[in-house]
Amino acid sequence: MEKFFREPLVHFLLIGAGLFLLFGWRGGPASLPAGQTGPPSAKIVVPQSDIDQMTATFTRTWQRPPTEEEAKGLVEDFVRNEIYYREALAIGLDRDDSVIRRRMRQKMEFIFEDIAAQTEPTDEELLAYMKKHPDSYLVDPQIAFRHVYVNAAKRGKNAGTDALEILAKLNAGADPDGVGDPLLLASEVPLSPLWDISKQFGEPFSRKLLELKPATWTGPVQSGFGLHLVFVRKRVGGRLPDLKEVREIVKRDLMAERQKELKDAAYAKLRERYVVIIEKTKADNKTSAATLRGGAQP
């Protein structure tokens, strides 16, 4: 748990805790025992800022400002909303409404997401994140090679011995264009990342290239097409890139991770404040999976 509370996260949690204090102070459900709600206040204030906003929304929708009558109607509707809202809360209409519950949960999650999005990670943090997940940012090794193809389908049983004969000729200085069989893939592959070679020749072949002795003809190496004799011209090892090459991508990943961590940590913190009693009945065991998947079938 300790790692969650790096500096920015502590800040977020403090803000989160502040929000809860606020809810508590206002007498919201969070601070009251289950089943009990506070009395609705009898005073309704409609601030000018809300009136301005209603007018602006109306104007956007109807492409003109509201008439005096309409403006009065807007305010009246606002008051009606407010009264119903308070009364409904007072008699607990929000409590067993799945839509409201979902919405409330969503709003809480939005708050945490927004908090997580507030802070820019520093270069040090980005670098640390990158080093922690090297596989995601590693620049592939690069290889340049020349190869001679031996068509096993055409040569049948002899393909293996043919390949060795050709290898001997190549090592004796034969022109690679004069031996072997034609293939639609390039015979001279310039310095290319491993992923790119894999796409064209298949992954087992490209992995094999990493092990071959460079600057000499070797093989045969098997690919999905047949056998190849290979001359590795150049090999550049894989490396972790400089931060500036991948900064935006690392930042995106780190922010995503932080959001998730913050949400999980905040939830865990909240969860600690509750005693949860799960009353298991017999039917409880396997129902949920079926319900969850039920939505899919036409």
Next chain:
Amino acid sequence: MTRNTYRSPVVSVLIALVLALPALAHDAGMLDKESAEKAFPAKPPYSPYAGRNFPTRPFFGDTHLHTGFSMDAGAFGCRLTPRDAYVFAKGKEIAASSGQPVKLSRPLDFLVVADHSDGMGFFPLIVGGDPKIMADPQGRKWNEMIHSGKGAEAAIDIITNFGKGTISKAILPLPGTPAYRGAWQETIKAAEEANDPGRFTAFIGYEWTSNTGGNNLHRNVVFRDNADKASRVEPFTTIKPLGSDNPTELWKWMAAYEEKTGGDVLAIAHNGNLSNGRMFPVVEAFGKKIDREHAETRARWERLYEVTQTKGTGESHPYLSPNDEFANFEIWDKGNLDGSVAKTKDMLEFEYARSGLKLGLKIEKELGTNPYKFGMIGSSDAHTGLAAMEEENFFGKTTPQEPSPERMTKTFFDNPKSGVKVMDWEVSASGYAAVWATENTREALFDAMERRETYGTTGPRMIVRFFGGWDFEPKDAHNRLPAAIGYAKGVPMGGDLLEAPAGKAPTFLVAALKDSIGANLDRIQIIKGWLNAKGEVHEKIYDVVWGDADKRKPDAKTGKLPPVGSTVDVANATWTNTIGDPELITVWKDPEFDPKQRAFYYARVLEIPTPRWTAYDAKRFGVKPLPGTTMTLQERAYTSPIWYTP
């Protein structure tokens, strides 16, 4: 707090972090003989690779993938977003909507997320309980149904209402509303974020879904441009008055977009096989006569046709091509898209690609323009956010069809009124688009699509070259750089042959290399279609090169090439590459050429038989297939044609 945050909680943060990756502007232009010759001057440089400016490899992708942003996909349970779809296409492992982990055998090179423009982003709003949705009785009803375990009922109700146009105007996101704009912006942002020039191209796009009467006239719209231009418009829909179900109105929208932004878009039609005779009209469309302007406009905007996908392969039909022993392949010919009207034989001529190409020649003779001069691609049309079209790694057409023991035996749709019934097992694990571009960028791929230098595959990533010219000789097939010869002496797939030199017939250099992890090749065929002096269209199929040629010869009497055989063990879902060849290449000359007759030629490459996805499912889930279930197939590729015009 009324944001549309859908499943992926990081979306809101990502919005703030959009990466504006500058793509290199690159215009490959048309490769004609003259420019190719310039690249190969009389005295070539020492390095045979210096000065090469033609595409050296095909890029594989999907131009037609739906995510949970599509109304129907969302309704059927797809919870993946455009962002998830791109991540998956780039080769990362993710969780499918059904919760199963899934990963491609290897990354794709490009992807177009093409969600339906009508109601784009609607389902996420319903699921999320957007306040506007909840204020409407219909929206609230669906939200509550979904959250009380009645998602399937809600889905069907939503789609039915959508089909009938009875979704409340207050909740259906239309262009111009914040909800719609939000969904489109998220689509664009997902593409911008995933686009990685040189390694992976994420196109911005959408599907325009004209479906009046259940007849499929859908088009996928693909942008060459980045967010700066694509954000200046919102997709064209089919709902009046903002949209229209008439393709001519879509073309106007496309022209207006280009006019407004200086950008570039193209449209790809698909599933003529479910249009009930409306995909390739000859006389009239939408009450208007097909005239020269109509033909020119269609030819301008629709340079490609999607010939194969999950809802069947539409190259040709056994009824149209009785002499084509391979025409009966993954055929869906029971009715239109919603199964409301059963198919009749007279419709077929106007909905299959080969027939469309032939009708194009006919119209061209009359009007001077060929409206159906399209290249070929395949794509998935999956509604899962997963472009997973490998037979042994097939994640279905819709979320309920993600791997499960049930999909071997379930019904996909059943309309008792029309008698149209399609089973889940009939869904195809197909296909992908292959594009011969000079580099993997939006610009280069788009330009290659516009010049039709493309082919469609039913899933495997075989490499296919196809060049036409007047001077190819048999020895060109033995050259170590066939592409250099191909571009120097001819035009690539999608090109034109004009002005036949006296006494000469078209020659074709054609080659194919198996998928590096796939099956060997059975044969390459060249399919010719032509218009004779009487104005009748014809077709003929030539086997031009085949595997196991030392043992396999055409029958002396019939001239027919014997089948390649089969190594498939259906029960164990295995096969071996002990038959067929890894690579095939030849030069072929049309033996029956008449310089006065317009014609087209395209190549079809067949793999040896392999297990169909149903065989893998039967083995892995231990399920007995229903009688009549297809368990093996010969995967294939279709190249764009090369046209000869006198």
